[in-house]
Amino acid sequence: MWRDWVxxxxxxxxxxxxxxxxxDVVWPPVALVLAAAIAYALLWRRTHPLQVVVGVFSVLILINTVVLISGSAPFGLYSMICVVLLPYSLLRWASGREVLIGLIFVLVALVTGTASDFPGWGEAVLGGMFLLFPATLGHAARYRRTARLRELDQVRLxxxxxxxxxxxxTVAHHVSAIVIRAQAGRAVAATRPEAAVDALDIIETEGTRTLAELRTMVGLLRDDGTAALVPQPGVADLERLARSVGDRPRVQVxxxxxLDNLGPGVGAAIYRIAQESITNAIRHARHATRIDVRLTSYDDSLRLTVHDDGEATSAPGNSLxxxxxxxTERATLLGGxxxxxxxxxxxxxxxxxLPRTAVRR
Structure with a gap:
């Protein structure tokens, strides 16, 4: 990212x-090269957090060991404080085993660094807390991200x-029509063969539509609960949806x-998306007085736009x-x-x- 280069x-x-x-800088050329190498390694802290942590802190461990054995003054630049970003990256993006391995290198570097230049127990504890506190922030950010993804998965499901x-x-409706036509064709087959042939044509049409619908259903999830026994809403119910909202804000459809002969599930998707959009506008659009719902049909697609005149806002909060x-999940499943x-x-x-006929992706 551009922030990394900055x-x-x-x-x-x-x-x-x-x-x-x-x-007061000891070994200025070596210190400058070391600081530049650590800063450059930060570019990979998201994609390879363990490798960067192991590489950087191994160098620090080596330097601290040399200083501890030789008794020379420790060297380094204040700009090397950027290493505190690495414990955050380790807990934020590394896997469980990688986190454990990386923390071992961090702790060893902390111990050798404290031993090579012991400032007193108080400052040593504060220094350890300063180095490890970003790791706590990384763990918190990872937990929040995981919880967010889990909730989004539940929404999609x-x-x-x-x-x-x-x-x-919809499929049950088609199958019922097939059964009724088959019964009718069987009843008149002996006396009116042409009516039986017409019934077979209708059965073929309904069967083809049903097979297309079944292909769309493949991969969709459904629990064992009983579906509500209510008519499936569609585009014809948008006016009723607008009237149910009231006058503040006013919904104009x-x-x-x-808008006839829409593909199975497409009309219901239009209604559900419009319903959710209107609900979000009522809840989150401040000082909105009007919500415009426009549905336009083209040769092979439908376009639904929902716009409110509330105060301009940025990205929505969690609920929205x-x-x-x-x-997004519903539109994508229907090929829109x-x-x-x-x-x-x-x-x-x-x-x-949305396409007039659902296309499973």
């Missing part, structure tokens, strides 16, 4: 100034479960294009962030795209594009 440049500039201006239920209802994760962010002038905008 850090390297800062360490190099600080080291050069310290060598030039300070009279719940969204997949809901979508699987909706797709199940506009729909254009051919999980809602965005669920909507989802984007959300601050509007060009005010408020928050959601933009979704």
């Amino acid at each position: 850090l390297v440049a800062g360490v190099l500039i600080g080291g050069v100034l310290e060598v030039v201006l300070s009279k 719940r969204e997949r479960e809901q979508l699987a239920r909706e797709l199940h209802d 506009s729909m254009s294009g051919d 962030g999980y809602g965005l994760a669920g909507m 795209t989802f984007t959300a962010g601050p509007g060009s002038d005010r408020g928050w905008s959601v933009d979704v594009v």
Whole structure:
């Protein structure tokens, strides 16, 4: 990252100034080269945290051992304080076994450094705390990140479960139609053979649509609970959704294009994404007076935009962030795209594009 290069440049500039201006630096060329090497190694602290920790602290252990045996004055630059970033990186990005190995090198370097230049027990304890405190911060950041990812996974699983239920209802409808047509064709086969042939044509059409729907369902998750026995919502329910919100803020729905014969699950996805977007706008858009919901149908796709006129905001908080994760998961499962962010002038905008027929990815 660019911040890493800024850090390297800062360490190099600080080291050069310290060598030039300070009279107390021991072995100035060696100290400057050592500081530059440590700063350059920081560039890999995220991708190879253990290797960087082992390399840097092995050098420090070697230097401390030489100083301890020879009895010479310890050397080093204040700019080498950047090594405190390495315990943070170790606990933040390394695996469990790597953390244990890296901490051994850190502790050995701490002990040899204290022994080579013992400042007193009070300062020694404070120095150890100063070196190890970033490791605590790294562990806390890792725990928070892991918890966040776990919660996002739960959001995705719940969204997949809901979508699987909706797709199940659609497939059940097709299968019921097949059964009814088969019974009707069997009843009239003896007296009206042409009606039986028509029934077979309808069965073939419904069977093809059902197979397509089953392919879409593959990979989706669903628990053993019983789905709610309510009609599946669709684009026709957007007006009712707008009326249920009330007047503050006012929800304005506009729909254009051919909205008939949508693919299975697509209409329900449009409704669910619009519902979640409106709910987020009501909860998080400050001083919003209007929410515009626009649904446009094209030849092979649908586009849904939801925009509010609240005060411009930055990235949403955790609760809204999980809602965005669920909507993104639903759109992706149906082969579409989802984007959300601050509007060009005010408020928050959601933009979704879905194919008229769901395409499993």
